[in-house]
Amino acid sequence: MPLSVYLENVRIKSPLIHNITNYVTVNDVANALLACGGSPIMADEPDDAEEITQICNGLNINIGTLNSRTIESMFRAGKKSSEMNHALLLDPVGAGASALRTNTALNLMKEIKFNVIRGNSSEIKTLFMGSGKTHGVDASSVDAVNDSNLEYMIEFVKSFSVASGSVIALTGAIDLASDGNKCYVIRNGRAEMGRITGTGCMLSGIMAAFIAANPDHKLDASAAAICLMGLAGEIAFSRLESHEGNASYRNKIIDAIYNMTGEILDGGAKYEIR
Amino acid sequence: MPLSVYLENVRIKSPLIHNITNYVTVNDVANALLACGGSPIMADEPDDAEEITQICNGLNINIGTLNSRTIESMFRAGKKSSEMNHALLLDPVGAGASALRTNTALNLMKEIKFNVIRGNSSEIKTLFMGSGKTHGVDASSVDAVNDSNLEYMIEFVKSFSVASGSVIALTGAIDLASDGNKCYVIRNGRAEMGRITGTGCMLSGIMAAFIAANPDHKLDASAAAICLMGLAGEIAFSRLESHEGNASYRNKIIDAIYNMTGEILDGGAKYEIR
Amino acid sequence: MPLSVYLENVRIKSPLIHNITNYVTVNDVANALLACGGSPIMADEPDDAEEITQICNGLNINIGTLNSRTIESMFRAGKKSSEMNHALLLDPVGAGASALRTNTALNLMKEIKFNVIRGNSSEIKTLFMGSGKTHGVDASSVDAVNDSNLEYMIEFVKSFSVASGSVIALTGAIDLASDGNKCYVIRNGRAEMGRITGTGCMLSGIMAAFIAANPDHKLDASAAAICLMGLAGEIAFSRLESHEGNASYRNKIIDAIYNMTGEILDGGAKYEIR
Numbered sequence: 001m002p003l004s005v006y007l008e009n010v011r012i013k014s015p016l017i018h019n020i021t022n023y024v025t026v027n028d029v030a031n032a033l034l035a036c037g038g039s040p041i042m043a044d045e046p047d048d049a050e051e052i053t054q055i056c057n058g059l060n061i062n063i064g065t066l067n068s069r070t071i072e073s074m075f076r077a078g079k080k081s082s083e084m085n086h087a088l089l090l091d092p093v094g095a096g097a098s099a100l101r102t103n104t105a106l107n108l109m110k111e112i113k114f115n116v117i118r119g120n121s122s123e124i125k126t127l128f129m130g131s132g133k134t135h136g137v138d139a140s141s142v143d144a145v146n147d148s149n150l151e152y153m154i155e156f157v158k159s160f161s162v163a164s165g166s167v168i169a170l171t172g173a174i175d176l177a178s179d180g181n182k183c184y185v186i187r188n189g190r191a192e193m194g195r196i197t198g199t200g201c202m203l204s205g206i207m208a209a210f211i212a213a214n215p216d217h218k219l220d221a222s223a224a225a226i227c228l229m230g231l232a233g234e235i236a237f238s239r240l241e242s243h244e245g246n247a248s249y250r251n252k253i254i255d256a257i258y259n260m261t262g263e264i265l266d267g268g269a270k271y272e273i274r
Numbered sequence: 275m276p277l278s279v280y281l282e283n284v285r286i287k288s289p290l291i292h293n294i295t296n297y298v299t300v301n302d303v304a305n306a307l308l309a310c311g312g313s314p315i316m317a318d319e320p321d322d323a324e325e326i327t328q329i330c331n332g333l334n335i336n337i338g339t340l341n342s343r344t345i346e347s348m349f350r351a352g353k354k355s356s357e358m359n360h361a362l363l364l365d366p367v368g369a370g371a372s373a374l375r376t377n378t379a380l381n382l383m384k385e386i387k388f389n390v391i392r393g394n395s396s397e398i399k400t401l402f403m404g405s406g407k408t409h410g411v412d413a414s415s416v417d418a419v420n421d422s423n424l425e426y427m428i429e430f431v432k433s434f435s436v437a438s439g440s441v442i443a444l445t446g447a448i449d450l451a452s453d454g455n456k457c458y459v460i461r462n463g464r465a466e467m468g469r470i471t472g473t474g475c476m477l478s479g480i481m482a483a484f485i486a487a488n489p490d491h492k493l494d495a496s497a498a499a500i501c502l503m504g505l506a507g508e509i510a511f512s513r514l515e516s517h518e519g520n521a522s523y524r525n526k527i528i529d530a531i532y533n534m535t536g537e538i539l540d541g542g543a544k545y546e547i548r
Numbered sequence: 549m550p551l552s553v554y555l556e557n558v559r560i561k562s563p564l565i566h567n568i569t570n571y572v573t574v575n576d577v578a579n580a581l582l583a584c585g586g587s588p589i590m591a592d593e594p595d596d597a598e599e600i601t602q603i604c605n606g607l608n609i610n611i612g613t614l615n616s617r618t619i620e621s622m623f624r625a626g627k628k629s630s631e632m633n634h635a636l637l638l639d640p641v642g643a644g645a646s647a648l649r650t651n652t653a654l655n656l657m658k659e660i661k662f663n664v665i666r667g668n669s670s671e672i673k674t675l676f677m678g679s680g681k682t683h684g685v686d687a688s689s690v691d692a693v694n695d696s697n698l699e700y701m702i703e704f705v706k707s708f709s710v711a712s713g714s715v716i717a718l719t720g721a722i723d724l725a726s727d728g729n730k731c732y733v734i735r736n737g738r739a740e741m742g743r744i745t746g747t748g749c750m751l752s753g754i755m756a757a758f759i760a761a762n763p764d765h766k767l768d769a770s771a772a773a774i775c776l777m778g779l780a781g782e783i784a785f786s787r788l789e790s791h792e793g794n795a796s797y798r799n800k801i802i803d804a805i806y807n808m809t810g811e812i813l814d815g816g817a818k819y820e821i822r
Contacts, residue, residue: 023297023571024578024590030298030471035520040471042298043372045341051372067593067617069341098591098599195806197578197588239517243787245806246583247799251521258469258519297571304572304745309794314745316572317646319615325646343615513791525795532743532793 003269004262006214006224011037015057015087015212019205020044020074022064022093025198028250029060032202035257036228038209049073050080058087058212060205063104064094071104078112087212089116090166091204096126106130109164115211115218118169118204121145121153128160145174154183154274167219169207171200175226177219184223187270188230190237195246199253203229206257227269232256234268277543278536280488280498285311289331289361289486293479294318294348296338296367299472302524303334306476309532310502312483323347324354332361332486334479337378338368345378352386361486364388364440365478370400380404383438389485389492392443392478395419395427402434419448428457428548441493443481445474449500451493458497461544462504464511470524477503480531501543506530508542551817552810554762554772559585563605563635563760567753568592568622570612570641573746576798577608580750583806584776586757597621598628606635606760608753611652612642619652626660635760638662638714639752644674654678657712663759663766666717666752669693669701676708693722702731702822715767717755719748723774725767732771735818736778738785743794747801751777754805775817780804782816 016039021029030040043052046069053059059081061074081088090112092105105127109117117127125142145153153176161168161180169177175186193199207225214221236252290313295303304314317326320343327333333355335348355362364386366379379401383391391401399416419427427450435442435454443451449460467473481499488495510526564587569577578588591600594617601607607629609622629636638660640653653675657665665675673690693701701724709716709728717725723734741747755773762769784800 022590024574024588026298027301027471027575031520031524034469034471040298041368041371042296042339043368044339045374048340048372048374051374052368055371065590065592066596094589094591094600097589097603098596100593100596100599195582197575197582243803243807245803246579247802247806250579251525251799254521255517255519258521259517300572301575301745305794305798308743308745314572315642315645316570316613317642318613319648322614322646322648325648326642329645525799528795529791529793532795533791 001220002266003224003227004266006210006217006221007228007260007262007265009213010209013213014039015209016041016055017058017060017205017208017212018043018053018056018077019060019062020049020070020077021060021062021201024064025201028198028254029201029205031254032257033205033209035254036206036209040205044070044073046072046076049077053077053081054084056086058208060089060091060208061108062091062093062201062204063101064201066101066104074108075111078108082112087208087215088112088114089118089204089208089211090114091201092117092119092123092127095119095123102126102130114166116167116169116207116222117164118171118207120172121170124160124168124170131164144172145170145176150174150185154185158183167222169222169226171203171226175230177222177226179219182219183274185272185274186223186226186230188227188268189233192237192249193233196250199229223271227271228257228260228265231265231268232260275494276540277498277501278540280484280491280495281502281534281536281539283487284483287487288313289483290315290329291332291334291479291482291486292317292327292330292351293334293336294323294344294351295334295336295475298338299475302472302528303475303479305528306531307479307483309528310480310483314479318344318347320346320350323351327351327355328358330360332482334363334365334482335382336365336367336475336478337375338475340375340378348382349385352382356386361482361489362386362388363390363392363478363482363485365475366391366393366397366401369393369397376400376404388440390441390443390481390496391438392445392481394446395444398434398442398444405438418446419444419450424448424459428459432457441496443496443500445477445500449504451497451500453493456493457548459546459548460497460500460504462501463507466511466523467507469520473503497545501545502531502534502539505539505542506534549768550814551772551775552814554758554765554769555776555808555810555813557761558757561761562587563757564589564603565606565608565753565756565760566591566601566604566625567608567610568597568618568625569608569610569749572612573749576746576802577749577753579802580805581753581757583802584754584757588753592618592621594620594624597625601625601629602632604634606756608637608639608756609656610639610641610749610752611649612749614649614652622656623659626656630660635756635763636660636662637664637666637752637756637759639749640665640667640671640675643667643671650674650678662714664715664717664755664770665712666719666755668720669718672708672716672718679712692720693718693724698722698733702733706731715770717770717774719751719774723778725770725774727767730767731822733820733822734771734774734778736775737781740785740797741781744798747777771819775819776805776808776813779813779816780808
C-alpha cells in the first residue's frame with residue numbers, strides 16, 4: 001500500500017495519544033501530533049497517568065527528563081496500555097548517557113512490550129547491549145548508519161527487532177525501521193533538523209499516532225511517519241529565507257506536517273525495502 | 275462600557291499573574307500574558323507558591339499536568355490568594371477524564387472561592403454534576419453549545435454560576451460567560467484554534483489578568499478576554515498563508531493579542547448579552 | 549581580542565551544556581543554545597543530574613521554577629561540575645521575591661563556586677545583601693543601571709565580583725559584567741525584549757556555552773554573549789513587521805543568533821571597558 005494510506009488513517013481516526021515525555025520539547029510534540037491529525041494528552045502523576053492512558057489509543061514514553069515520579073508513571077501507564085493493547089512506543093532519550101536512563105529504558109523493555117522503539121544509533125546500541133540478547137551481532141561495530149555500513153546495520157536492526165519483539169526504528173542521516181523481517185531504508189530529512197531541539201521527540205509522538213491508527217501495519221505505519229517527518233523537514237527547509245534560523249525552521253516543519261497530503265507524501269518519500 | 279475599557283486597564287495596570295499551570299503550554303501562557311499587557315510568574319513548589327502569590331495580583335490555576343506536589347501548591351496558593359482578595363481563576367483541564375482531575379477540581383472549588391471557572395462543556399458539566407448542586411437542571415442535556423441548545427445552555431451556565439458563586443465561562447464554538455444574572459453569548463474565534471495546543475490555557479491566563487485589572491467588573495472583563503482571544507484567532511487566521519499551519523497560527527495569535535487595540539476589539543467583538 | 553573570537557570558539561567546540569532550568573522557557577533555552585553553536589541537555593532528577601553533568605562542558609543553573617527535587621539536583625550537579633572544573637553559571641531568577649529562591653541562590657553560592665552569576669539588578673542586589681559581604685557598598689542605592697548611577701553601579705558590580713569570586717553580570721537597559729578588575733558596560737538590546745518571556749534565561753544558557761568554550765577568558769566571553777544576545781534583539785526587531793508581536797520577535801531573535809557571524813558581532817557590539 002502507498003504510505004499515504006497510513007496518513008489518511010491518522011487523519012480519519014484522530015487517535016488520542018498519551019505522552020509521558022520531557023518538558024523541553026513537549027509543546028512541539030503536542031503541536032506536531034495535532035498537525036499530523038492526532039490528538040495529544042499529557043499526564044505524569046502515577047494514578048492520573050494510569051487512568052488517562054485508558055481513554056487513549058496510544059502511549060508515547062519518552063525518558064528525556066525522567067524523574068522518580070514520572071518513571072513510576074511510565075511503568076504503570078505502560079502496563080495498563082499494554083493490557084489494553086494500545087499502541088506503545090518507547091523513545092529512550094539519553095540511554096547510554098546515564099545509568100538511570102539506561103536502566104529505566106531496559107527495565108521498561110523487560111516489563112512492557114513496546115510496538116516500536118525509536119532512537120538514534122547510540123541509544124539503540126545501548127539497549128541492544130543491555131538487553132543481553134546479542135544474537136551473534138558484534139555490537140562494537142554498531143554505529144550511525146551510512147552507505148558503507150548499511151548492510152551491516154540492516155542486519156543489526158533486523159536482529160534486534162527479532163530479539164526485542166518490537167519494531168526497531170533507528171533514525172539518523174539514513175533511517176532504518178524493521179520488524180525483523182523486512183527493513184525500510186529511508187533517506188528523507190536534512191542535517192539541519194539536528195539544530196532544532198525536539199525533532200526526534202516530535203517524530204516519536206507522530207509515530208505513536210501512526211501505529212495507533214494502523215494497528216495491523218505497525219512497521220509500514222512507522223516508516224510512513226519517518227518519511228513524513230523527513231519530508232516535512234525538506235519542505236520546510238526549502239521555505240526558509242536566508243535570514244531565518246532554527247526557530248523559524250521548527251515552526252515551518254510543524255506547518256509542513258499540518259499541510260502534508262497523501263499525494264505529497266507518496267511523491268516525496270524516499271525509501272527502499274530490504 | 276465598551277470592552278476596550280477592560281483591555282486598557284490591563285495595559286495600564288500590568289497585573290502580575292501567578293500561574294500554576296501545565297508544562298505543555300506554559301510558555302505560550304507566559305507570552306500571551308505579556309502580549310495582552312500583563313506579567314507572568316510561575317511557582318509550584320508549595321512554600322514558594324504560597325509566598326510568590328502574595329506579591330501578585332491574580333492566580334491562574336490550571337490542572338493540565340497536575341501532580342501531588344503541584345496540587346498542594348494549588349491549595350496553598352489558592353487559599354492565600356483568596357485571603358488577599360486576589361483575582362482567582364480555575365481552568366479544570368481534563369475534569370471528567372480522570373478521578374484525580376475531577377476530584378482536585380471539585381475540592382479546589384469547595385475550599386477556594388474562584389472568581390472565574392473556565393472550561394469546555396465537558397469539563398464544566400463534570401464540575402456541575404460533581405458539585406451536587408444541580409438546581410433542577412438536567413445535566414444529561416448539557417453539551418457543546420450550538421444554536422439549537424443555546425437557550426438551555428444559557429440557563430445552565432447561569433444556574434451553575436449562582437450555585438458556585440463564580441463567573442462560569444464555558445468556551446467552545448459559541449462561548450458563554452455568566453455571573454448568574456446576565457450571560458454573554460460570544461461568537462468570536464475559529465474552529466482551527468482547536469488544532470493548536472494551548473489556546474484554552476492562554477485564554478485562562480489572559481482572563482486572570484483581565485479580572486485582576488478590573489476587580490469591579492469581573493464578568494465584563496472575562497467577556498472582554500474571551501472576545502479578545504477569539505478575535506485574535508480571526509485576525510491571525512486572516513494572515514495565514516496557504517502553506518502555513520498550526521505552528522505559524524499559534525505565533526500569529528499571540529502577535530495579534532500583542533497588537534490588539536481597544537478600537538479593534540470594540541469593532542470586532544461579536545457578542546450579545548442575555 | 550575581538551568578541552568574534554569567543555563566538556568562533558563556541559561554534560568550533562560546540563560545548564555540551566547541562567541546564568537545570570525552569571520549564572517555562574526551557575525550549576527557548578535549548579534552541580538558543582543550538583542557535584549559538586552549543587548543544588543542550590537537561591536532567592533534573594538528582595542521580596541523573598549528577599551523572600549527566602559529568603559528560604558536559606558546562607552547567608547552567610536557573611532557579612525559575614525550583615522545587616525540592618530540582619534544588620537537590622542543583623547542589624549535586626553543581627558540586628560535581630565544580631570538582632570537574634566545568635563552566636558554571638547561576639541565574640538566580642526571582643531571588644528577593646521569596647525566601648526559598650533567595651535562600652537557594654545564597655546557599656548555592658556558598659557551596660559552589662560559580663564562574664558567572666547573571667541576574668537583573670533586583671536579583672543581584674538581593675544576593676549581594678544576603679551574602680553579607682557588603683564591602684562598604686551602600687546596597688540601598690543599588691538599582692537598575694542608567695547613565696546617572698553608572699559610576700556607582702560599576703563600582704558595585706566590581707565590588708561584588710571581588711567578594712563573590714564570580715563574574716557578576718547585571719543585565720538590564722545597560723548591561724554590566726565584571727570580574728572585579730575590569731567592567732564591560734554594554735548598550736546592546738531593546739526594551740521590547742522584556743515583552744518576551746525568557747530572554748534572560750536564553751542569555752544565561754548562551755553565556756554558559758561561551759564560558760565553556762573560552763575557559764581562559766570568562767569575563768570577555770560573558771561580555772561577548774551579552775553583546776550577541778542584545779544585538780540579536782536589535783536585528784530581530786529591525787525585521788519585525790508592523791502586525792507582528794512578541795511571538796514573532798522571540799523566533800526572530802533565535803534566528804538572528806543562528807545567523808550571527810563574527811563580523812556582524814564585532815560590527816554591532818556596543819561596549820566600553822571601565
